[in-house]
Amino acid sequence: MSQRTAQRGRRLDLSEAGIVEDTSLAGDVARRLEEDILQGTIRPGQRLDERELSERYGVSRTPVREALQRLSASGLASARGRQGLQVAQFSVADLLDALSVVASLEALAASQAARRITQEQRAVLEAAHAACGAAIAEGDYDAFYTANIGFHDAIASASHNRVLQDELRRLSVKTAPYRRAITFQPGRMPQSQPEHAAVLAAILRNDAAAAGERMAHHVSLLSEGIADFLHFVRSSEHAGLFKDEA
Amino acid sequence: MSQRTAQRGRRLDLSEAGIVEDTSLAGDVARRLEEDILQGTIRPGQRLDERELSERYGVSRTPVREALQRLSASGLASARGRQGLQVAQFSVADLLDALSVVASLEALAASQAARRITQEQRAVLEAAHAACGAAIAEGDYDAFYTANIGFHDAIASASHNRVLQDELRRLSVKTAPYRRAITFQPGRMPQSQPEHAAVLAAILRNDAAAAGERMAHHVSLLSEGIADFLHFVRSSEHAGLFKDEA
DNA sequence: AGGCGCCTAAATGCATGCCATTTCGCCAAT
DNA sequence: ATTGGCGAAATGGCATGCATTTAGGCGCCT
Numbered sequence: 115m116s117q118r119t120a121q122r123g124r125r126l127d128l129s130e131a132g133i134v135e136d137t138s139l140a141g142d143v144a145r146r147l148e149e150d151i152l153q154g155t156i157r158p159g160q161r162l163d164e165r166e167l168s169e170r171y172g173v174s175r176t177p178v179r180e181a182l183q184r185l186s187a188s189g190l191a192s193a194r195g196r197q198g199l200q201v202a203q204f205s206v207a208d209l210l211d212a213l214s215v216v217a218s219l220e221a222l223a224a225s226q227a228a229r230r231i232t233q234e235q236r237a238v239l240e241a242a243h244a245a246c247g248a249a250i251a252e253g254d255y256d257a258f259y260t261a262n263i264g265f266h267d268a269i270a271s272a273s274h275n276r277v278l279q280d281e282l283r284r285l286s287v288k289t290a291p292y293r294r295a296i297t298f299q300p301g302r303m304p305q306s307q308p309e310h311a312a313v314l315a316a317i318l319r320n321d322a323a324a325a326g327e328r329m330a331h332h333v334s335l336l337s338e339g340i341a342d343f344l345h346f347v348r349s350s351e352h353a354g355l356f357k358d359e360a
Numbered sequence: 361m362s363q364r365t366a367q368r369g370r371r372l373d374l375s376e377a378g379i380v381e382d383t384s385l386a387g388d389v390a391r392r393l394e395e396d397i398l399q400g401t402i403r404p405g406q407r408l409d410e411r412e413l414s415e416r417y418g419v420s421r422t423p424v425r426e427a428l429q430r431l432s433a434s435g436l437a438s439a440r441g442r443q444g445l446q447v448a449q450f451s452v453a454d455l456l457d458a459l460s461v462v463a464s465l466e467a468l469a470a471s472q473a474a475r476r477i478t479q480e481q482r483a484v485l486e487a488a489h490a491a492c493g494a495a496i497a498e499g500d501y502d503a504f505y506t507a508n509i510g511f512h513d514a515i516a517s518a519s520h521n522r523v524l525q526d527e528l529r530r531l532s533v534k535t536a537p538y539r540r541a542i543t544f545q546p547g548r549m550p551q552s553q554p555e556h557a558a559v560l561a562a563i564l565r566n567d568a569a570a571a572g573e574r575m576a577h578h579v580s581l582l583s584e585g586i587a588d589f590l591h592f593v594r595s596s597e598h599a600g601l602f603k604d605e606a
Numbered sequence: 607a608g609g610c611g612c613c614t615a616a617a618t619g620c621a622t623g624c625c626a627t628t629t630c631g632c633c634a635a636t
Numbered sequence: 637a638t639t640g641g642c643g644a645a646a647t648g649g650c651a652t653g654c655a656t657t658t659a660g661g662c663g664c665c666t
Contacts, residue, residue, distance in 0.1 A: 136439060138618095139620070140429065140620090164647080165646095165648095173620080174621045174622070175622090176620055177620065179426065179648090179649090180619095181429075183386065183426045183429040183433070184430065184433035187429070187430035188434070196626095196627065196648065197629090198647070208523060211520075211521040211523050214468065214524075215521070215527060218465060218468045219461065219465070221464075222460065222461065222464045274457075275461070277454060277457050277458040277531070278460075281461060281531075285527075288523075384649065385649080385650075386649085386650090411617075419650080420652075421618095421651080422650055422651065422652090423649080423650065423651095425619090426649095426650095444617070444618065
């Protein structure tokens, strides 16, 4: 004898469905801000003014504030005391540390993906790899940037580890401005393809240990790219990307 | 609508202290909620009612809402559409996945701590280890739970990796209710001491590889404890800790 | 008698307004 | 001329009120 009456036909029981999409304005604003950070429209260190954002998005300050709270909690924005928030800005040391965390998690993702990937996801992963190759062949940096994200996302999905996906997404957005800059380093783009291929092959043959190892290696090379990249920072449009302090 | 001219080239020549104390009510509420989750006062699956919380903490709904947004963004609370939020609740599979992520990150922390630990932090780490031992000797589960957190926190601090510390803190809070339950499993508490000792020794002799390996092993054993723990879930006060299944 | 639909109460989502604090420009004093 | 302080403007922080949506109960129709 259930105390709860049967669900009405015209209503869907969302509470049991698990993930419900967020239709709130705060969620929209948060997603737009994340997207703008990912795409480089908003740069690290930039100040986030509540009133300005509320006017730009045509909403009141309340949902904007709530969105900023989310970004702050995710580490995408940092508080400046009573003076509002700004987009998180890494020092060089912080960035290297962040990439070490990313490497560790990406390796775990690749390792678990090697054990858990489904048949359909194999196809998706191969397609993402092919898209990377196509972008390289055409020398299209923007396309490669997007395709590369797709490749890593496909691996994260194949890991079937929701917690891991959440963490990786968070860190990806945080490090996106910097990874983007590295992508545009000459030579970096074609270099990544054989690394991707090695990871892909290991996953497809369900070799978890090798997949993790190859992925860790791949992301580590990203860190090495930082050293090269640093030589361009001061004199280029990338100035201001880093926090002054070391 | 005022035209804002300063879009770029913002200088931050003021104090880049980095860590600014958050004195806002929203921050206070968020910290209190986190603490309550850590200490088990609030349990997974429990609903978070805005008005109730605002009355309990003596503030209006606005800072409560902002605190809840933070928890949601951190993954500590999950949205239920328009039905408010509830404390994040793992399925068994999710918990195991989360622990694999924790293991990976704790291993990285131990590894980096072995290379970066300072003289003072060596003392802190040894003291934390001693505190664990004392709690075990007295059979004090609560003291051990706290001391164990102190030990892991000390390692995270010694890693000098802020990003890693943030991620670990987030995941620690999320998994705290479950780790706490495992702590109370008979035999688990004394078992952890030699594992801690091995990690400690590796760090103190600056053996990064061994430190990471030992720590990964240590946290992996935690996962194995889950299997034992599961046998008690349904018939004990731990019922309801897990999501039905997903 | 049982199921379907409306209705009401309550909780969330959002907007607005006021207050506290910080900032920056201006004036005066040294 | 430089510096210190004072004040106005701006900006973030919080409270409150209203709109919207949902859950649950009661009555009506079949």
